[in-house]
Amino acid sequence: MNVTGHTRRSVSIRDVATAAGVSYQTVSRVINDHPSVKPSTRERVLAAIDELGFRRNSTALALASGRSRAVTVLTSNTTHYGYASVLQGIEEAARAASYTVGIGVLESADEADEAAVAAQVQRSADAGGGLIVIAYDPAGVRALGAVPADLPVVGVVETPASPPRDDRPWVWADDREAAYKATRHLLSLGHKTVHYVAIPSSTRRTSARTSGWQQALKEAGAPQPRPLQGSWGPAGGHAAGLKLAGNPDVTAILCGNDDLALGVIRALHETGRAIPGDVSVAGFDDAPHSAYLTPSLTTVRLDFTGLGRSAFALLHGVLEESAPIAPHPVSVPELVVRESSGPPPGRE
Amino acid sequence: MNVTGHTRRSVSIRDVATAAGVSYQTVSRVINDHPSVKPSTRERVLAAIDELGFRRNSTALALASGRSRAVTVLTSNTTHYGYASVLQGIEEAARAASYTVGIGVLESADEADEAAVAAQVQRSADAGGGLIVIAYDPAGVRALGAVPADLPVVGVVETPASPPRDDRPWVWADDREAAYKATRHLLSLGHKTVHYVAIPSSTRRTSARTSGWQQALKEAGAPQPRPLQGSWGPAGGHAAGLKLAGNPDVTAILCGNDDLALGVIRALHETGRAIPGDVSVAGFDDAPHSAYLTPSLTTVRLDFTGLGRSAFALLHGVLEESAPIAPHPVSVPELVVRESSGPPPGRE
DNA sequence: GAGCCTCATGTGACCGGTCACAATCCTGGC
DNA sequence: GCCAGGATTGTGACCGGTCACATGAGGCTC
Incomplete structure (x- = not known):
């Protein structure tokens, strides 16, 4: 179509605006589904968007609006089954809500991660993003405690008694x-x-x-x-x-x-x-x-995956007042009896 | 102001500037280690930064400079050992380079992920971020193929012959x-x-x-x-x-x-x-x-973790001309003989 | 003391969006 | 024909940084 050449700079709403013969604000209204735009105008703008291949720059969006549609998951391990499953559940739910998910791995050993946690936290805080901390281990608990009070965060904890702050939401498996x-x-x-x-x-x-x-x-x-x-x-x-x-x-x-x-x-x-x-x-x-x-x-x-989904849902509710914060339904753990258990010797 | 009453807006370089009695540009120079700042001035600015608790907003940084220090990993699975290990290696290396890492899970089943891939890709492309695609399976290979040509991407592939484009870098295990x-x-x-x-x-x-x-x-x-x-x-x-x-x-x-x-x-x-x-x-x-x-x-x-580290190193080299792109050293796979293998029956 | 170069700092524009408010168009009621 | 008022659209400022360039202060040479 147009010269793909090396127009490295992406097309902005002002480019679209001039192409469609309207102001940039009108373009903004169209891409945000604002009601008061004349149908014919909307049509024209959409055509221009399509033709120029415009895509809204999410960085600029985050900067200007303060909302970033991003979640950062802080965890100490990504390879263990439980952790990985929770992460997967979070990602699933986040993707459905078109949120971006970032991960930050906590160095479990030393306490020098203080700075690292701060950096991770900072990054997600920048633009109003949320935080989910998997606090199944000391490193996670420490990280959860280090999160500034005014930051939207959800903890995935071992037991409801463990979070140091009672005013922040958490999810847990029983x-x-x-x-x-x-x-x-x-x-x-x-x-x-x-x-x-x-x-x-x-x-x-x-x-x-x-x-x-x-x-x-x-x-x-x-x-x-x-x-x-x-x-x-x-x-x-x-x-x-x-x-x-x-x-x-x-x-x-x-x-x-x-x-x-x-x-x-x-x-x-x-x-x-x-x-x-x-x-x-x-x-x-x-x-x-x-x-x-x-x-x-x-x-x-x-149900670790479900736990992850709940964690995201909770955070989502905190970040956007739209969705009411549904209480996390604690799923009932299910006993799976297989071959490794049986009666003790002499009691066949 | 805000309901919580706290100063929700974070401190900006201009706040620091007025506090230190200099211009915002001087503050910018200090936080970027620019050489030509008088030591006494630098001192004063640093004090103000410390006092106000200023932290540079990475979203604004990304928007203004075009660099985002972010990597997005596209993968179809996070729970399998190999995938999780590669991811871990990437995260490790990224953290060391103070990069942010995001993950995007590819729905392996349908081909409707076309749009999803595009969205993920788009997001990381916004601000000059990089992309690492784990292309061990059809979904990954497809995603790698769907990445626009002008985007910095590294593929983690099964074999050097598999990437559809020979002009983009990849890493592999033997x-x-x-x-x-x-x-x-x-x-x-x-x-x-x-x-x-x-x-x-x-x-x-x-x-x-x-x-x-x-x-x-x-x-x-x-x-x-x-x-x-x-x-x-x-x-x-x-x-x-x-x-x-x-x-x-x-x-x-x-x-x-x-x-x-x-x-x-x-x-x-x-x-x-x-x-x-x-x-x-x-x-x-x-x-x-x-x-x-x-x-x-x-x-x-x-060595999956090492593979992940290499992938990041390669991408890092592409994103910043500073580090020369070191060729990926293919680590030699190591045979681990344990109990499950032995001579065939009748050949004890 | 003038001329010039370097160091240190400040100013204005810009990245690509959003927000608040002003301006214009259009329609109906009197 | 005139005006109120909602529907559309446009303008300017701003988010929090960076970049390019201008400006002022010293130090050196002649």
Whole structure:
């Protein structure tokens, strides 16, 4: 059509305006669907837009209007299943609302990320963008706390009790209920008690998963062993599994996530314990590969994607008064019983 | 003023200027480290900046200067290990260069993403931002093809032959070599041939992994079975595994990725084949859980994170003439031998 | 002390949109 | 024919930076 040459500068509304023989403001009205534009004029402007290939510059839009239609997700990890799923849910919902999503990874180790967080926060704050912080771990919690009070932010937290500020919205999955269900499942099979290998908690306090597990034990009058501290990955589970394998009384193990369970299972195998013959193992999250392990893993499914969508919806409501802020429906965690759990030895 | 009563508008360089008793341009010079500013003046301005809590507005910066220090990553999936790792590498490098990274997920199914791609592309193009497209699958390849010619973009591709445009930069991992190594490993154990369960190819042509596998077979004079078409996840591997399990001649299976291998192993288990006693299985990628499977998985490790870093470095070079465009060093894939591979039955 | 060059700083326009308000057109009612 | 008043359209300022150029202050040479 027109010379694609190297007219590097993009066409602006003033270019369109002169082409259509109107003022730039009229063009602005057309692209914003303002009611009071004469149909014939609108037609002419649209034709010019089409012909020149005009596309509204979102940077200028953000600067002038103060709204940026952007969300930044702050997270400490993008490769773990839970995190990635939440992110995916956010992206999905954001795309549907034609929002841009940016990610900022938090260096979990040091506290030097203070500056990094500030920079990330700053960037999204520039033009009225929103922020979603995945606060499942200390780094995330710290980041959430570091967000200035006047910034629109939604936290994805482990438990409603954990956010330091009660005036900002959050979403959560019912980890407590999930752990409760899984523990009850194991107890109902006849196990005297259930041991627990924990993921790192987001705070110093007892995590939601831990507390659900404890409650189930308590209600059943079962002994309450001390939870083992694991990590996020299978390596931590493996280490914890080796410790537990030394104790012949251990017949059921609940793990803070599926990767941990994988490591535990591996350790039990190495020490010659049969699953579920000698020891039952249950995981958490229902990662995609868990159904295909041998033995396939009993676990609790959490709707991370839905959680991400809720987080965005909430933020969307905060940013634009149009959509009323719907309360986040906490989806019910679903117990998925597979091969890795069964009755304890001698109770076939 | 505002409902919250706070000074919602952020401090601008003009605010700083009046506070420091200089002109806004002098402030601009200070924040840009321009040499010709009297030390005493600089001092005064910095003090004012500090006192008022000024932070440069990146939106305005982008609009005025045309540079945005932003990268958008287009990908069809964020939960699969390989994709997530590449993304992580990109983010890492981008953060180090203080770039913002945005993500856009491509709806892999329909071709209606034409518009979506255009929107994503548009957004990152607005202010001179760059684009990285992960083109490991048809959706990605299509997106890469849809990027306007004048836009700075780097493709993360399966093989150097696949990008439709030779004038744009790309990075790749040596999948061919990796498949070759894994196949040779299996052959060296004494297997007559190696079957292959493929991941979906990015193009209609033979994928790099497939071709590396074929080459190894050819060089060894081994029969070349037809590759089985899998999917990305364990389900596809399971289906393929069931098919292969029916054939007693199958003693070695190479899988397009570790998830596929997981499914294959599961299927073999279900049909009573021992691993590696009856059948050896090798995967691809070395996902974090592969070392902890039972049996642990022989696989080929690829440096996805490094690939992501390279992609960003390349793009960075294109966007800013400062850093010379270093050619992407193709890292050598590393064979990781674990328990799932061994000599064929009867050749202990 | 004039001439000139460099350093330091200020001024005005601009990036590409939006917003607030003014100006013009058009129509109906009296 | 005249005026009120809504529908259209245009003008100027502004968002918060950058860029190109002008201007004033010293320091050096002659």
